[in-house]
Amino acid sequence: MEPVEINAGEYYLRAFRHDDRISDVPALIEIHADPETRRYMTRLAIYDESSAKSFIELMANGWAKDYRWSWAVCEAVTADLVAGIIINNLTLAGGESEVTCWTHPEHRGKGVLPLGLNAVLGWVFGATGVRRVIYKHSVFNKASQRVAEKCGFTLEGRLRETTTVDDQRVDELQWSRLATDPQP
Numbered sequence: 001m002e003p004v005e006i007n008a009g010e011y012y013l014r015a016f017r018h019d020d021r022i023s024d025v026p027a028l029i030e031i032h033a034d035p036e037t038r039r040y041m042t043r044l045a046i047y048d049e050s051s052a053k054s055f056i057e058l059m060a061n062g063w064a065k066d067y068r069w070s071w072a073v074c075e076a077v078t079a080d081l082v083a084g085i086i087i088n089n090l091t092l093a094g095g096e097s098e099v100t101c102w103t104h105p106e107h108r109g110k111g112v113l114p115l116g117l118n119a120v121l122g123w124v125f126g127a128t129g130v131r132r133v134i135y136k137h138s139v140f141n142k143a144s145q146r147v148a149e150k151c152g153f154t155l156e157g158r159l160r161e162t163t164t165v166d167d168q169r170v171d172e173l174q175w176s177r178l179a180t181d182p183q184p
Contacts, residue, residue, distance in 0.1 A: 003063045008119035011112065013071040016056045024072055027081035028052040034105045040141050041102055042164050073116040082107040085120050095131040108143065114150040118184060125179040135175040138165050148175040152184035
């Protein structure tokens with residue numbers, strides 16, 4: 001599948017890029033250098049230019065091979081990268097997937113992710129046959145909990161010691177949203 005662009009009002013969602021016109025590499029490095037991002041995004045290692053370029057290539061391969069869809073959430077006017085959303089663990093035959101997302105530290109608390117994620121979920125549920133999206137986060141990540149609540153996810157339960165925060169095994173909360181759930 002070709003990457004899908006989504007207009008979400010003051011934000012524009014597009015594929016992550018590194019080309020002669022737009023490069024998300026510096027913003028990805030900056031976002032993932034943030035201690036709070038690193039604390040909770042332990043499965044996504046972007047530390048330098050090489051790892052940021054590898055990440056962008058991996059996201060492009062996901063679109064090309066239809067196993068992962070991803071969006072750079074950008075300010076509509078400046079095109080600055082302010083957040084990222086990835087629909088992964090995609091099983092189209094089963095109609096299920098998971099979402100991973102993050103926000104640039106300077107844009108936290110401004111409603112970027114709820115707006116962007118609701119726009120992505122509208123496309124996912126309306127155009128792809130996916131009927132269930134799972135959202136997981138550390139029990140300590142209250143910002144992620146607020147995103148889940150604002151995006152209409154339903155808390156399903158607690159997964160014991162499934163992630164690492166501050167070099168310690170900790171529990172995650174698992175939420176889900178169905179295509180049939182009401183829009184938030």
